[in-house]
Amino acid sequence: MRERLVIIGGDAAGMSAASQARRLKDPDELEIVAFERGHHASYSACGIPYWVAGDVDDPEQLVARTPEEHRARHIDLRTRTEVTELDVAGGRVRSRRLPDGQEVWTGFDKLVVATGARPVRPPLPGIDAPGVHGVQTLDDGQALLDTLRGTKGRQAVVVGAGYIGVEMAEALLRRDYEVTLLNRAPEPMTTLDPDMGRLVHEAVTGLGIRMVNEAEVTEIRTDEQGRARAVVTSDAEYPADVVVLGIGVRPESELAEAAGLPVGDFGGILTDQAMRVRGQSAIWAGGDCVEVLDLVAGRQRHIPLGTHANKQGQVIGTNVGGGYATFPGVVGTAVSKVCDLEIARTGLLEAEAREAGFQFVTATVEATSRAGYFPGAASMTVKMLAERRTGRLLGTQIVGREGAGKRVDVAAVALTAGMTVEQMTALDLGYAPPFSPVWDPVLVAARKATQAVRAHGAG
Amino acid sequence: MRERLVIIGGDAAGMSAASQARRLKDPDELEIVAFERGHHASYSACGIPYWVAGDVDDPEQLVARTPEEHRARHIDLRTRTEVTELDVAGGRVRSRRLPDGQEVWTGFDKLVVATGARPVRPPLPGIDAPGVHGVQTLDDGQALLDTLRGTKGRQAVVVGAGYIGVEMAEALLRRDYEVTLLNRAPEPMTTLDPDMGRLVHEAVTGLGIRMVNEAEVTEIRTDEQGRARAVVTSDAEYPADVVVLGIGVRPESELAEAAGLPVGDFGGILTDQAMRVRGQSAIWAGGDCVEVLDLVAGRQRHIPLGTHANKQGQVIGTNVGGGYATFPGVVGTAVSKVCDLEIARTGLLEAEAREAGFQFVTATVEATSRAGYFPGAASMTVKMLAERRTGRLLGTQIVGREGAGKRVDVAAVALTAGMTVEQMTALDLGYAPPFSPVWDPVLVAARKATQAVRAHGAG
Structure with missing residues (x-):
């Protein structure tokens, strides 16, 4: 029997889910219908500032896959069509075509809610x-x-x-x-x-x-x-x-909430590890409309980011398609760039760590991106938070020039693995003069944080 | 009672040990004498190609700390002086001043062997x-x-x-x-x-x-x-x-070997976790003259790299100075650059994995350093090895342009933490268009490796 998957929202999470489900299930097993309010689907909203700045000439460059490409893969993507009501018990959604106002009900066997977020x-x-x-x-x-x-x-x-x-x-x-x-x-x-x-x-x-x-x-x-x-x-x-x-943005979860789906403190839909909506057997949700588990703080947060949306969509599509995948949570990594300034963080800030109930020490260091004598070596500031007594890494922030931002990934993996800052001092990171001083800036920060744990962390 | 620490070899490992020991012990507690055959101490040998290329004008830039600076910190550094004999039982070394051939014996309470490596x-x-x-x-x-x-x-x-x-x-x-x-x-x-x-x-x-x-x-x-x-x-x-x-180079371990200190299959001195020479209570060794534990292969290897030498020197200095530190081992990370080509590896190659007894799958992907639409996005090739059945990451190699090399650090931390490639697919790495596509190249490789584990890893 052919099932129908309905997807509400045609951006990163929704269309990743659709694509992955299509990889796993042929059209004669699974019909896929996706509703998208806007003109475009599968685009990089994160790229908009670069389009406005002129780095990117054509908005089509921000589109990973056009509606036509989705349709060619047997995904019935209906742009300029808004879902106005979700009937969970009846297994159907009501949609309205924006150009002409025509409304129809569409039944579903499986549903993905990927309605995104809206600016505050x-x-x-x-x-x-x-x-x-x-x-x-x-x-x-x-x-x-x-x-x-x-x-x-x-x-x-x-x-x-x-x-x-x-x-x-x-x-x-x-x-x-x-x-x-x-x-x-x-x-x-x-x-x-x-x-x-x-x-x-x-x-x-x-x-x-x-x-x-x-x-x-x-x-x-x-x-x-x-x-x-x-x-x-x-x-x-x-x-x-x-x-x-x-x-900033808020989860676009009104439709889901009106339908009785559970939302959290930040207004995001709540899901389980497989991105299935809590309490539901055939409804999944992902992307900017959901809350995610912050693995460091141990609680749900709302972190709207394209990279999470893509991963969650992939997980949903795998599960919808009969496979098995999970999205275990995030550690709160983010990078950004202003001209040549690179800004990065992962884990918890001081205020967040306090709110989560942690006691901690901090260490801040200045270091260079390359060996000091190597042309282009640029200064960066690295700040690290470590739990008092245990020394477990709680967060890292980096502000610097070229080569600063992506260094936060080392801390992100260490956080995921639950490493202490002292364990981090022994990490075997890539070293050569064009890439790093002999002590990578992240390791210099870990050393200073280790000293802080020893000095202030006892008792 | 004032003790005397003797250090053989005045480059990264030896002088890091000296400096750290001096931080922990005043001159009236610990006398430090360091012998160095060459004219220079504490320099970056890794910087020599850039000096020859003309990126670095003055070799003094490669010197982290001059002999005079060491001496000002009460480290009795004797350059142009070669240690010709080590008498472990007698607790003394014989040295010869190269300019005039004068030989003397110097007693020690504690000894650090940091004789480096010599080119084959x-x-x-x-x-x-x-x-x-x-x-x-x-x-x-x-x-x-x-x-x-x-x-x-x-x-x-x-x-x-x-x-x-x-x-x-x-x-x-x-x-x-x-x-x-x-x-x-x-x-x-x-x-x-x-x-x-x-x-x-x-x-x-x-x-x-x-x-x-x-x-x-x-x-x-x-x-x-x-x-x-x-x-x-x-x-x-x-x-x-x-x-x-x-x-290539070989450990400069003849002096140690002649004195009865243990050396391994690759000719490097063997130490314990605290960088103390095996079987010795007051002799440490570090830098290019020692073998290190390869945490992935589970055996000793010789990996001469300035970053290891510095870390080992720091560990030795801490222990000599009465503190406690360990160097748990390496995962085999290395990066290098040829013009704008960045080359990186961590963990095991295929041949090394086979030699270590692993069965494994491989996955190779092409991906870009930034969002595809972002100016400067450059292609890179990422290859990943994962253990058959368990899916544990065994190694990663990356060849690409700007932004490729240091991405290997993510794999290095994951290797240290014993992560599987499937766990890696969920890593919360920094994403923004100037830094990465929504799926970081390392995650794309981890995804493909996960598929390979599933497809070929069973049985």
Whole structure:
């Protein structure tokens, strides 16, 4: 008997699941129907800042697989079609074609919820005015570029100084805008401890971006045509020909929640190890709409990242297709780049470690990416958190230039393996003068953290 | 009572041990005397090819700490002084000052043997002729540069196509020599499997280096003045204005062996976890003169690398100074670079895995260093070996361009932790378009290796 798999959401998680399920099951065994609200499927939302910056010319480059390619593989992908209702008991979804409003019910034997996330839009006056842009979807990116092309003024305000905000600030700077970056926190990049965020602050300022910390946005001021013209904070007003919101995203889980599927503290759908929705036998969920297990903190978190979405989609597709795979969780790794500054973290920040109930020591070192005498050796700062007494690694943050960011992977694997910082000091990492000093910066940090564990960790 | 620590050999391992011991013990508790045959101490021998290439102007840049700096820290470093005899029972060493031949006996309470390695010099006619150079010490590097400056001809022959041979071939190429690289094996870089070495062969040839595989050198032909003029193999003769030997090194363990200290199958001194010479209570050894435990193969090997020497010296200094530290072993990580080609390996090659008694599957993938659409994304080849049935990672080799080499560190940590390739597929590695595709190349290889384990590993 031919089964039908329905997928809600045609981006990384949904279409990875579809592709993997198709690899395992022929069309005469499994029909696959995927609904996607936007024009595009299977694209890299993470690439949008580079498209806006001009590094990527054509948004088609961000598309891993076109709708036509999916269809050629017998995946019935319906773009510009929104799922408006999920009937779990009835095993069906109601969808609406956006161009003509036509609604139909489609039954499913198996369901994948991959509805993604939506940008946070605080309920401020003017927040929905023309000229205010999120950068979550390819359609968002196109709308922003249309605004940039239609605007003569060169003043841009970016609200939010997380990864996306900082990347967008750089993108606009490279398009010759005067960029103001408004940040609610004391330092940018709250994915870093404030002492490490300070390094990003200095670098961003050095690029010529006006960085305003502790800025509470109260209003987007509009002109007579209703267009955004300035961003108002409790302290000041920043003229803006374009406003970009990089405030973060929330799981798009309303549909699932309305259908009675379980969601967690951060609004993400809750799944088991196989990415099956908790309490359900034939419904899976993955990507930016789910919460993931933080293996270090030992609790669920919401970490919207394309790499997790792809892995989860792969796991779902394997399980839907009759195989077996799990997504055991994450350690909270993230990297990003602002011009030549590389920013990375994995594991827990100080505040997160405290919240998780850990007592810990910290160590911060400066080291170089290559042997000190080798041309291009660049300085980086590495900060490490280790559990008091046991010395187990709890987190690592790195800010530096070329060669800094991906070094965080060593700490990510060590975290996954539950290593202590002292065990890390003996790691056999690749050494040659063009790649590293004899003591890799991560090992230098591990050494100093080991000393801190010994000095302060007893008792 | 003041004790005396004697150190034989003033390079990475010896002087790291001295410095760490000095941090822990004041001069009134511990006297430290170090003997070094050459003019320099604490230098980066790994930097010599870059000095010869011209990347590094001044050999002083390769010196981490000068003899004067050591002496200022109350380390009695005696350069140009060779230890000629070790009397273990009597607790003393005999040394000879090279400039004047004066010999003295010096007693010790504790001893560190850090005599390093010496280049292999096959007993061929002409091998000791002027114009034939090893590149093991700073003095060797200076001698080679003197030859280059004194030679009008532009033909260079490098014998041996391991790391040093390939690096030296590039260095000479960049000094505008016509370079021939003679290699005894079927492909260069026998630290890689032949299929991966083939990629290095193609790249080296592409640079304009004449690469001759399966070349058995039989003689260095000299002119009437006794100077090297050509390298003769069983097949051909290669004119040479300068000859560089990059054939590899052997542990410099004769002194220790003559004194009755234990050496292993590869001629290296054998130590325990604390780097204490086996069977001895007050003698430690570290650096290129010792064998190390290969944690993957489960046996001793000789792996002369500056990073191991530094770590071992640190461990020795800690233990000599009354602390506690261990060097648990290595997983066989190495990286190197030829122009923009990055070459890396960790764990076991196919032949090494077979020799160690493993049955295994392999997987090779092509992937890019960054998101495919991101400027500068470069291709790399990743090969992975996994144990049959268990799926445990046994080794990883990477050949590619920028961003390829240090990715081997992820595999090195996974090997240390005993991870399976399937566990690796879930690793939370840093992802952003400038740093990686959504599936990091190492994870792509792990996925394919997992499939290979499932497909071929049963039974």
